[in-house]
Amino acid sequence: MRNFRTYGEVPATPSHPVLAQVGDQRARLGQRLAKIHHIVPVVSGKGGVGKSAVSANLAAALALRGFRVGAVDGDLNGPSLAAMLGVSPEPLQVTDDGVVPAVGAADVRLVATDLLLEAADTPLRWRGPPGDEFLWRGALEAGTLREFLSDVVWGDLDFLVVDLPPGTDRIQRFLEFVPDPAAVLLVTTPSRAAARVVARAEALLSSGTRFGTVMNMAAGSCPHCGGTLPLFDAPADPGRDPHTIDFWGEIPFDHRLAHATDAGRPIVLDPDASRAATALWALTDRVLTECEF
């Protein structure tokens, strides 16, 4: 039988040390993240539950509290943070140190794919040989997320909020780059479907990870009569009730939140405290407590 050496045992050819290049990528990431004190991914196994609205408001609220805050729109194919933080595409400066992020509401620094693309309705597409794109698309997406973390001139940040796309696989992928986030926000709604998904996401997070759920779109009040407006039936299966998982906040359904989000002005900036804004501030304070402030 022939005796093969492993790849690592083959002396690297000086002109293309592949493993060293991968090592360099990791090192670059590590150096950049070392200056970011708290990384807070906002996740959910489920789509449309308000991850981006929560991310935008959390980032703005932390910035209004005086912290240095950055935000990454990790939803490369469905970015929404730039619009929610009122950032319009301007050329991003590139220096030797990296790409300078855009600046949004409350001076939150931001990178997002929609800042790079031709128009607001341009889908993210990649250059490559036609056919079998599924083979390499995931690698490019992961690489782009890595570069959003490692190649941006974040400087010293107190918080980096990362809005992740729906799907538990995305949580896993992110944890490969940031294995030890300061706190993970698991956004859900009071629907059975969402509760199940949260249970799945929870199962993914290791016991060492600090995370809590946010119940978004909880019963709101009718703008006309003031009556209670429950959007969903409460989860029937109490074992999977997100309230039983570490519960960090509840944000009511509030048309003013939807409106402010669409207008690119996080509702926490609004001094006329709406119920949603009050809830988002309470959530922000909870995150601060969890991060030991």
Place this chain on the structure above:
Amino acid sequence: MRFEERQLPGDGTMGVVFACPQCGGEVAMLTNPMETQVVSSLGVKIGGTTLPDQPMELTRTFVADGRDDAFADAMRPRSVHWSEDATNRLGQVPAFVRGMVKRIYADYAQEHGISEITPAVMNRARSDLGLEGM
């Protein structure tokens, strides 16, 4: 085996030649366009000279439909001069990646002690660095 040469003859095929340091015998490895793409999607480069990555090089290399003015690349004051022909040729690079490509050529020139970038220098850098796709 010693690395000898890397070529991108077209259509995404990559050819890499290795030689035996004792007898000089050579073997060539070909990757098909898919394999080449998979490797470059990982942000690693095979063969030729490699310069340190530019900021967001992977993203900027592979994003299609990028906005012309998505990036404004600050140029370090460098001793390198661009000939008129080279400048014209650079003007044909899609604007989304032009600033990055310009930085790469300038870094290449600096590393090789080249004071003027001409189309010939660009050709050499392209094949040395595997920039054929840019």
